[in-house]
Amino acid sequence: MSTDYLKRILTSRVYDVAVPTPLEKAKSLSERTGNEFLLKLEDLQPIFSFKIRGAYNKMANLSATVRDRGVIAASAGNHAQGVALSAHKLGCRAVIVMPTTTPPVKIEAVRRFGAETVLYGESFSDAYEKALELEKSENLTFVHPFDDPDVIAGQGTIALEILHRHPDPIDAVFVAIGGGGLIAGVAAYIKQIRPEIKVIGVQTEDSDAMIRSVEAGRRVRMQDVGLFSDGTAVKQVGVETFRLTRELVDDFVRVNTDELCAAIRDVFQDTRNILEPAGALAIAGAKRYLAEKRWKGKTVVAIASGANMNFDRLRFVAERAEVGEDKEALFGVTLKEERGSFRRLCALIDHRNVTEFNYRMSDNEDAHVFIGVQISTPDEPAKIVATLEKNGFPTVDLTQNEMAKTHLRHMVGGRSDYASNELLYRFEFPERPGALMRFLSTMHPDWNISLFHYRNLGADFGRILVGIQVPPGQKTRFRAFLNELGYPHWNETDNPAYDLFLGGLRTRPTA
Template identity: 40%
Template sequence: MEIVRQMPTPLHAIFVPVGGGGLIAGIAAYVKTVCPEVKIIGVEPYDANSMALSLFHGQRIMLDNIGRFADGVAMEVVGEETFKLCRELMDGVVLVNQDAICASIKDMFEEKRSILEPAGALAFAGAEAYCNYYGLKGENVVAITSGANMTFDRLSLVSQHADVGRRQECVPASYVPEKWGKFKQFCEPASDGSSIENEILCRFVIPERPGALMKLLDAFGGRWNISMLNYQRQGQNGGDVLVGLKVLSSEMDEFKALANSLGSDYAFEISNETLPLLLHQ
């Protein structure tokens, strides 16, 4: 109601962060009644897209794994009643990644000196992505900024990703063959690499508490060679650990059984476009 009353000129679209669907269902129910021409667009993270999947399949879909960066919208499944309204009233969903969210947090800080939490900046990132994709100019759009629950730990992560999301910075990836002197040679003209056979790349989500990373290393380090490890504290309930291991195809069932016994969420990185650079193959 406030949005419609305060906008003096025609409104093209309203972008709303989506978790369980309650906020966007309420906004859509009112706006579509008084201004049916205004588009209602939901915005979700790529790794917490329960509404987008539910709309695509025509029924509520429960996610097995959920990204927790934008924890304010991290829901396994959307609400039953809210989904009924959203299916009828929403005009679409925009999906954004972590870098885009971080870029929007930085944009808001530089413009208004206000700091949003990731879920709070979600609609802002979605509105920008939508306008860029459709080349939208000269139209009025509204993005619902829904929260500012930010910690210093997470703010550090945001600052690292913001310029990547703005396309002002890139993160190159390469590898150094596992031979003596190759790192030094890496700083000179590139050389031929060596290969590691049967290497897999797996991402684990572990609790951010003392001993959690060591538990993971103890579980696999005594059985398989760990060829790569990437972990950084992110100031949230679960931290991502990217692990490269040498696992024979005949050992995959044993590996999965051990991974399942740890009680942590995990996934094999098989569709990541940077995989050929991260693996030594």
């Protein structure tokens, strides 16, 4: 490797706009993994991403004549903001081509800096091709998001700060990879100054162009890439970034969406910062690598590379983080449609914290229940399946079933022509063990549960929707049951939404 990169990094002009960011210990992650787990908080940059370093260094090194003509860039968002802010600082025109899948928060941020935006294609590669067209037609200078020595050198200043702030031994630095600019710059500096430190690249399982390229010994172009981690959704890595990564990076690790969501939550718990998916990629990779290699007592650094999170994604992240942390298991359970079976099933799992319970009566023989259960170890799902099946409840483990996690859990239900005399009630249960069994124990044995929906949303109380088949003439007894139970409740039997989507036979009692 040419030592030119060391000089480029040491002389990079990044601090006109970038700030030296903290290197902080993640206390919870350190305790849980048994290692010194340090976070390089690049999400604290003015654009909430490391990308300002490389963009500004590139543009600051352009001649005044070239800058006056204006610049153009293609980016999924963070590089776009870096170019836009740099252009604002340097007083030049900036045109940014962004994929149509770019989160609105990033598009709006670019426009606030005064840059012109063009939305085109579904990935960085699509936007890149469009930007090359505009570069020629409008006589602009292209600022590449990763495959440029000045951009790579600008990103390499992160490694300079890490080693300056932590002169003590470091075993590994984990770096997210999209097109490869960040890891190329980090590796170029570390391997010149402290070659004993491992540099480990992290990619998502569905956007792993760099890992595939290194494995193949040539740059591989992917046909499609996953877009959850939009900041690293690159179909083909750069020529120079591939060369440096192949030469200098020690190892790689792939992570899935659930692990990424868990890492976002981990960082929030340790720092109260909310990273975007690409920003949490290195943390997710470090967690997996430490577990797979059974490292203990090591010192590792993970670069938290960005925090331009689309707020609407937080709901998805929160839902999937439990599975990604091996804290929630999902099951499909079959039980006989007979009195007492629902209660027996609940008794078997009542000592565990139930995170979700979806059931709708469908026929007079078998019922199928979708259950989420909080777990503490990865081997628990198999034990739960064995326990349920031993007690006569055929069970399927759905924890790693993508369709079940993404769609099925929201679709369990529908109409039922078997749910005669059904009352629909909405309850608020205290969010503590035993609340469900108290409900079932208080309920009259002649009444049958025909619908049940519950999802733990982290509040002090749980919201439950219950369908109960109450025979005619028992409304007084039913009201007594509600009073004895004492949980806040609302009668939804006449709710028009119930009639549209859940209602069956109209022979219902009034209560």
